[in-house]
């Protein structure tokens with residue numbers, strides 16, 4: 001369709017839309033029904049049946065099933081059916097684990113689904129991009145990923161990066177004017193925006209002309225490779241470990257079988273026992289439980305308002321040593337209120353809080369009327385004209401727009417100016433939107449006398465640098481160096497009070513001379529004055545910074561604000577210690593990376609920086625061996641977010657570009673959420689260590705009891721089906737319950753984990769082997785004692801019970817880095833339930849008559865149980881005793 005060649009009102013009619021009011025919800029619903037959701041088709045996912053079948057494709061399982069089949073043919077029906085049932089049960093468990101893992105990952109994807117601002121029923125709302133309908137009127141802002149194919153209605157310095165579609169890396173300038181040529185190529189369609197491209201500068205308004213697979217991106221969707229599931233480094237390491245474990249397990253099992261046969265055991269029985277042992281000893285559940293642990297941990301993080309976009313970040317979080325955080329909105333509330341106004345020779349205080357436009361003005365403690373100070377009135381009027389924010393009164397006064405601008409609007413309203421002058425008394429000719437690099441914004445307005453002005457507002461030093469005149473005592477004059485110093489002193493004064501200063505300047509324009517570029521508009525200005533606005537710190541942040549400090553993590557503030565303002569807030573929050581350094585953007589820009597490296601350990605505040613400086617900061621910290629978390633929200637923050645070990649984007653104020661570059665999103669923009677995420681990150685890693693410790697020690701115990709018995713020339717202490725049963729009960733529920741265990745209280749008092757630290761660090765390998773050895777040993781002792789006086793089947797039942805119980809007691813040990821007494825064993829409810837149900841299953845197998853035949857068990861007496869409980873608790877008692885002794 002040639003949407004580019006039509007006038008906007010033609011399109012409006014054709015698509016049955018309304019530029020002023022947008023679509024109605026009803027219309028949108030109908031269109032969505034007709035054209036489908038605004039989504040690109042995704043490759044089909046693995047079906048449930050396939051996932052279930054894949055549980056049995058394991059080589060050993062196939063061997064086991066074949067062996068079972070043979071035993072069935074030989075007449076051992078009960079054994080054969082029982083083994084098949086257990087293998088099936090095992091498969092179901094694996095299936096449930098894998099599905100759960102997959103589902104939680106899917107849910108995560110939904111959470112980070114992009115949104116778009118659309119005009120529906122006459123109101124601007126943000127909806128999931130998938131719900132955009134043809135004919136919707138949409139707003140595009142710098143940093144947005146374009147959600148559909150759109151014909152522009154209006155654009156303000158809009159530049160779009162279309163490289164995803166055209167390969168052209170230079171952003172293209174957009175302009176709503178109709179195109180006359182026939183069939184221009186995509187990169188020449190300057191009045192069109194395309195799904196999947198990125199607005200990198202400016203803003204715009206448009207009408208949706210194509211959605212989903214009908215968009216230009218949809219046409220090439222099959223070319224785009226998406227959905228790469230990222231494996232975490234730990235998952236990759238565990239995969240390798242798994243391979244090693246398989247070899248070790250197979251070797252040991254072969255040894256058991258060989259020694260058994262040499263000692264005269266029946267070949268077939270040994271083979272079946274051997275294969276069962278191999279199935280049990282190989283921790284096949286490990287990858288699934290790791291994924292579950294990661295996925296469940298991630299869900300816990302979501303409850304704490306941190307959304308993980310890339311799973312590997314979960315692990316890296318636990319290693320973070322530095323958090324570089326934006327100030328405005330993350331450490332502070334981003335609720336600005338003007339408290340001071342400064343014009344040459346005048347400093348006025350403004351009362352009132354929040355966005356309620358009620359307050360008064362005073363100078364030296366005496367109330368004044370703004371109407372009697374034309375220079376202040378002009379300052380407030382121009383501040384209002386150069387702001388897009390609006391204040392709406394609902395239950396309380398609310399801001400729609402940028403808080404800095406909201407503060408200016410409210411201050412003007414306190415002086416009796418009404419926001420409607422922006423269209424009633426003036427005509428807006430053009431706008432150069434704010435960006436963090438220029439630190440300014442300008443508008444060109446025309447008053448009723450048809451006089452035109454540029455009005456600029458922004459960071460005082462930048463506005464000052466672009467002003468050569470000053471408005472003083474009702475007159476304009478050339479700016480002298482004394483004037484400059486006076487302004488600088490005022491900036492410092494406002495900064496020392498932790499206020500953000502915004503300067504306002506202007507210049508008259510000749511009608512014929514309309515500047516097209518920012519630098520033309522924002523030069524040779526006349527400086528009028530400044531406002532100072534307060535932005536209170538978030539109340540919970542101080543505590544979070546302290547918590548990070550205790551956890552060995554340094555917090556660094558990065559801000560576009562003035563050094564004085566930044567320092568005042570950093571001191572208040574406990575970021576800047578005695579002797580800590582602050583560096584400003586100018587100094588930073590002039591430093592080499594080496595120079596920065598040398599001093600960065602002492603730096604706690606970076607003030608007056610531009611987003612592109614952030615990359616240098618990340619690199620310097622990384623070169624000093626730090627693991628860096630860096631926050632950001634704008635388009636220009638993306639490179640630093642990407643380069644950081646943990647890139648963090650703001651959920652509320654963040655642009656799509658920042659979010660897509662990030663690995664973590666703060667859904668409340670709050671610094672304390674970072675601390676919470678780090679805590680969860682550490683916990684997830686600890687939990688993975690917990691169940692690896694549990695699973696592997698259990699497996700070592702199972703192999704050793706068999707190996708010891710064979711070496712001693714004893715009969716089999718456990719038969720095939722018992723081994724499989726142990727594996728099913730212990731590797732299943734208890735291991736999963738460990739995956740959701742809570743953190744140990746010391747978790748956030750330990751220094752961050754080293755990135756190169758292996759999973760078995762801190763003596764974990766030793767803990768696994770020694771405990772596995774003890775579990776094997778006590779089970780063997782149980783067998784020896786019982787076999788002395790009892791029939792073989794009873795001795796095997798006692799060994800079976802001792803092994804299961806020793807593992808179920810061990811699970812509580814695994815919850816602590818120290819010993820079982822370090823934590824309340826009743827804290828983890830799922831674990832208690834898992835252990836109780838495993839015990840119940842054990843009892844059923846021993847006492848329920850029909851199952852006795854299947855599992856070759858016999859009922860036990862109280863005295864037998866005393867022996868079992870006594871022996872199986874020995875390892876835990878030994879460990880606890882050892883810990884007390886060591887203390």
Ligand code: ATP
Pocket residue numbers: 326327328329402404405434435436437439440441457458459460500501502558559560561562
């Ligand atoms: P921080 O870096 O602390 O998170 P920030 O992200 O708000 O703060 P920027 O938005 O880059 O920092 O703002 C940098 C400077 O630009 C501010 O200190 C202020 O002086 C000025 N400024 C901020 N918002 C506006 C605006 N809407 N119009 C004009 N100038 C602004």
